[in-house]
Amino acid sequence: MLNIHDLERRWLRYKIKSYIPYALASIGGILVIVALSLFLPQSKKGLTQDLAVESVPKIVAQVETKPEAVQKEIVEVKIEVPENTNSQESIYINTNEEVNTRKKETLVLKPSLHFMDNIEEGISPYVDEDYMMQESPTKNDTNSDSTTQPVQETIAVKQEETKPKVSSLTITRHQEKSDLKDVIRRFKKNKNPALSLFIAKRYYADGNYQKSYNYALMTNEIDKKIDESWIIFAKSLVKLGQHELAINTLKSYLKDTKSSAASVLLRKIEGGSFR
């Protein structure tokens, strides 16, 4: 006698059993696919980041700092250069606000280092010449990325211990006053007009117009063809209340040169827009 109901139950049990391996295999497959889909993008991202770091010969981390904050912080920037180039160096800019910079994926460094171009010659006794010869391209890159903002710090460059493949350069920004003293000391040693112009600009920015006038005057005495020096000189005179003297000075300067900046400033002083 056939017991079909029992047979159907047994058949159902058999079918469920027979599908278990397929179900397990399917679940396993899905889990593997999910795991791969989660893992692969991360590994690819990591790989591309690594490749990007290796291939970019410029500064990969740029720190953007406000002038007020710069005075109190030490920034360390790491520069990695490909192995096939001879100058494989890393520059570290240490910062007190380490937590903040780590949170930023891309940090834009905008130190106003453009003056380094002007004082490069004057720096030579202070910084290792061989190192500067190697560093100059990187430094130019750094400058090209930076924006011209009024910066009130000086930079001391230290070359770290040179490794076989990767060396590092630490740029440490000291506080303004000690830096300015350092520059004045160096100016007194070598009478470099770039340094005196730098000092004049700094004093002018700080509102010390008398000293900016003095250093601009010294710059003009050393080199009469520095446009910026004449402008700072004239601006300082205006700030000191010597409008007429400033106008006459600029006019006499414009007789020998065709400086557009000087003529613009002259018009502003005469028009009263610059006080």
Next chain:
Amino acid sequence: MKSSFYLTSKEVFLDVVDAKEYVQLDRVSTLYQSLKDSVKKPLKMILLYGKPGTGKSMMLNKLYEDLKENQKVVMYHTPLVDEEEFLKSLARDIYGIRPFDELNFTQFHELSEQYEFDTTPLVLLDEAQLYSTALMEKIRLISDTRKIKFIITLHKTEKEDIIAKEHFQTRIWESLELHNANAAELKIYVQKKLMKNNCFDVANMFDNKNIKCIHNITKGNYRDTNKLLDSMFSIYDWYEENQPTKINYSKISNKIIEMAAIKTGFINA
């Protein structure tokens, strides 16, 4: 009547050895022709071997049916274990002599010398692996006299291989091996068997998936296939009587095939 429809089909697959139910398949047909050709040769013995359910008995039966009109053929489906009984059976069936009270091998040999046939009498022994070693030795000696030709069938097992080697290695001039059917052969086997019994509609209900399912379960073994299909049609018959809405009359369901396999023990569930 749908009910008889399935019952008729069920009866087709009853496990009986009947030459009328013999289904000619390409490979089997070739083997059968080889067997018939071997019979005509002056061979002392022919060995037909294969796994159980590969059609040895059916082929032997078919051969018997085909040859019995033209020559003296004796077939023993069940083994005659006792030697005297075996010799008496041979004397009766081949020479038409009622045995004496006692018949030993020497007396049988003397008897066989008194008779001459145009064609050597043929004795077909099914399930020869069940014969005792002593009796197999006597069969060997009888075949050596060339007064009787034997065709024996053996299950192919390790033990039976030994029997074949020890007793017949030098005497068997022809040995034929039968195999299980492949899927294509099994389809022809099932459909031909049904059509022979006028179950055309049922034969058309089998598709390749059904045959593949059956082949997976029975591995192409004819006896197992018969058993499975017999069980399957029993289930169909039950559904037909009790829950006719549950069955599809246009095709065979693999579910029913698997249920039949569970019922017959081919699938352990």
